[in-house]
Amino acid sequence: MTLLLVGPAPARSSEKGVDVVTLSARRRLRRPSLREAGTALLFVLPCLLLFVAFRFGPAVAGVLLGFTDYTIGGDASWVGLDNFRRLIDDPTFWSALKVTVIFALLSVPLSMVASLGMALLTRRVFRGVKLFRSIFFLPVVTSLILAGVVFTWVFAEHGPWSRLMGAFGLPAQSWLADSTLVLPAIVLVSVWSRFGYGMLILLARLQEIPAELEEAALSDGASAWQRFRYVTLPQLRPALFFLAIIETTMSFQVFDIVYVMTGGGPVRASYTLVYQLYEQGFRYFDLGYASAVGLALFVMTVIVALIQRLTLGREE
Amino acid sequence: MTDTLVPSATPAAPPARRSRRPHRPQQASRSWRVTRAVLLFVAALATIFPFYTMVVLSFKPTGPVTFPDSLLPWPFSTEAYDRLLGAKSMLGWAWNTLVYSIVSVVGVLLLSSLAGYAFAKKRFPGKEPMFWSFLAMLMVPYHVTMIPTFIIISELGGVDTYWGLIVPTLANAQAVFLMRQFIASLPDSLFEAARLDGCSELRVYVSIVLPLIKPVLATLGVFVFLWHWNDFMWPLIIGQSSDMRTLTTGIASMQQENVPLNMLLAGSVLAFVPIFMAYLVGQRYFTEGVTTSGIKG
Numbered sequence: 243m244t245l246l247l248v249g250p251a252p253a254r255s256s257e258k259g260v261d262v263v264t265l266s267a268r269r270r271l272r273r274p275s276l277r278e279a280g281t282a283l284l285f286v287l288p289c290l291l292l293f294v295a296f297r298f299g300p301a302v303a304g305v306l307l308g309f310t311d312y313t314i315g316g317d318a319s320w321v322g323l324d325n326f327r328r329l330i331d332d333p334t335f336w337s338a339l340k341v342t343v344i345f346a347l348l349s350v351p352l353s354m355v356a357s358l359g360m361a362l363l364t365r366r367v368f369r370g371v372k373l374f375r376s377i378f379f380l381p382v383v384t385s386l387i388l389a390g391v392v393f394t395w396v397f398a399e400h401g402p403w404s405r406l407m408g409a410f411g412l413p414a415q416s417w418l419a420d421s422t423l424v425l426p427a428i429v430l431v432s433v434w435s436r437f438g439y440g441m442l443i444l445l446a447r448l449q450e451i452p453a454e455l456e457e458a459a460l461s462d463g464a465s466a467w468q469r470f471r472y473v474t475l476p477q478l479r480p481a482l483f484f485l486a487i488i489e490t491t492m493s494f495q496v497f498d499i500v501y502v503m504t505g506g507g508p509v510r511a512s513y514t515l516v517y518q519l520y521e522q523g524f525r526y527f528d529l530g531y532a533s534a535v536g537l538a539l540f541v542m543t544v545i546v547a548l549i550q551r552l553t554l555g556r557e558e
Numbered sequence: 559m560t561d562t563l564v565p566s567a568t569p570a571a572p573p574a575r576r577s578r579r580p581h582r583p584q585q586a587s588r589s590w591r592v593t594r595a596v597l598l599f600v601a602a603l604a605t606i607f608p609f610y611t612m613v614v615l616s617f618k619p620t621g622p623v624t625f626p627d628s629l630l631p632w633p634f635s636t637e638a639y640d641r642l643l644g645a646k647s648m649l650g651w652a653w654n655t656l657v658y659s660i661v662s663v664v665g666v667l668l669l670s671s672l673a674g675y676a677f678a679k680k681r682f683p684g685k686e687p688m689f690w691s692f693l694a695m696l697m698v699p700y701h702v703t704m705i706p707t708f709i710i711i712s713e714l715g716g717v718d719t720y721w722g723l724i725v726p727t728l729a730n731a732q733a734v735f736l737m738r739q740f741i742a743s744l745p746d747s748l749f750e751a752a753r754l755d756g757c758s759e760l761r762v763y764v765s766i767v768l769p770l771i772k773p774v775l776a777t778l779g780v781f782v783f784l785w786h787w788n789d790f791m792w793p794l795i796i797g798q799s800s801d802m803r804t805l806t807t808g809i810a811s812m813q814q815e816n817v818p819l820n821m822l823l824a825g826s827v828l829a830f831v832p833i834f835m836a837y838l839v840g841q842r843y844f845t846e847g848v849t850t851s852g853i854k855g
Binding site: 301379492529 | 790845
């Protein structure tokens with residue numbers, strides 16, 4: 243899972259036009275020599291071949307595959323929209339879609355609030371602040387499989403979590419065995435594993451806010467809440483938007499935790515879209531149908547990102 | 559989607575506030591400092607708790623695990639580790655993970671720096687469309703390309719082999735993009751001077767480009783290592799025999815075979831230690847990677 247915060251492309255000196263006399267600008271006037279183009283292509287070639295074979299090709303094939311009935315070892319034939327019709331009639335798909343959306347609706351806000359809270363708490367320099375930041379980022383570098391193994395015990399029937407709930411007067415039960423509580427349990431694990439990432443993103447942005455802004459608000463007599471609401475939060479907006487997109491995309495792709503902690507159960511209560519893709523593709527070897535699930539996921543991700551752009555991402 | 563992700567940080571720009579005096583001591587009131595300390599302390603405990611649990615329970619003799627008694631450090635036993643390391647498969651998985659991670663790091667860094675250098679500083683036909691199509695691959699979700707990639711690898715006979723595991727992951731669009739951005743920010747004169755001195759292109763790459771991009775090599779290297787060490791889904795579908803499992807898929811398979819908890823956690827500790835060490839040593843690179851380019855851990 244690799245996502246990226248695209249920085250402004252460094253301006254190339256040759257595009258500025260002002261430095262006509264520099265070496266690079268002069269070089270621009272002549273055509274690339276055959277030799278230069280040849281070596282450059284040679285440098286790009288290994289990457290290009292790999293991309294053609296394992297990125298461009300599969301990206302196209304991934305779309306086409308959704309319209310075939312390809313199964314492992316079998317021949318593929320074109321079945322048109324059959325896979326998608328099947329998808330629409332498939333209650334498992336709708337339940338997986340519902341589970342995935344609920345998971346995202348719960349985990350994205352929770353994780354962002356945790357990220358923001360921890361970023362604000364570790365914003366100023368004080369003794370031990372680095373240690374706290376390091377601790378909060380540690381789960382981000384930890385494999386979700388390892389986390390899943392530990393948390394399976396944490397959420398077990400007589401484990402720490404059910405005892406904690408019992409202490410609050412709630413039923414002391416295993417959340418993983420309960421079809422309504424299994425998703426919140428997985429959400430908690432997911433938030434634990436990723437809020438440190440958002441914290442760092444927001445911290446970086448917080449440290450760029452000019453101190454004068456807040457000092458001005460302070461001398462105008464703004465309360466802490468007002469300074470946060472009218473000075474800090476608007477400044478954080480682009481970073482929060484970026485985080486919302488990344489968090490949503492990640493949530494839609496949740497798989498590892500589910501695989502280790504619940505296997506999609508109980509009774510499909512934590513059966514997500516990527517889990518369905520995995521099961522159709524690599525347990526039943528129905529790769530055409532699995533590709534259709536993948537495409538549905540892709541379309542869903544794009545639609546939600548567009549919605550987020552229109553709402554959160556708009557300029558004020 | 560990518561062009562909407564407006565940066566919060568300018569690449570390689572140091573936090574502006576660093577240079578300034580940490581100011582406003584009068585603002586942090588005593589009650590706020592106490593509240594903050596309490597909140598942070600609770601959050602830190604909750605964050606560390608699973609790690610503590612993992613380590614303590616892995617040093618228990620096999621038997622029923624109860625809460626809270628089992629969270630005490632005693633009785634202490636290395637039984638789980640003895641059994642795990644005696645079984646051999648764990649060492650094989652660790653070896654597979656190491657091969658997968660190290661070869662991928664070297665491969666990705668080499669290929670992406672070569673391509674990134676050419677994209678940043680060379681002119682050749684088809685450069686722009688080629689770069690943009692690389693970039694477009696950042697937007698195609700992994701799960702769409704994963705299935706065809708699996709089919710290609712399995713047709714080529716790469717299931718259950720190291721090359722089948724490693725080769726497809728070497729096509730890393732994000733790495734090429736980061737390299738290109740970083741190298742583009744270096745002054746052209748550095749490369750021109752060497753070329754005028756009669757250096758061959760390969761020589762320029764080895765003795766000028768590589769030393770200059772050390773910081774980005776380190777940051778990217780740390781993340782590529784992390785991605786591969788913790789990778790799950792690709793090793794799961796490509797490594798089908800038990801010999802070809804990595805630590806993550808191996809531990810997941812042990813869990814499904816109802817291996818006792820202390821052994822599962824001992825395996826988890828062993829899988830976690832290298833990442834933890836890397837984190838202790840190279841924390842700076844993790845932090846920089848996230849804050850300057852938004853790489854996801």
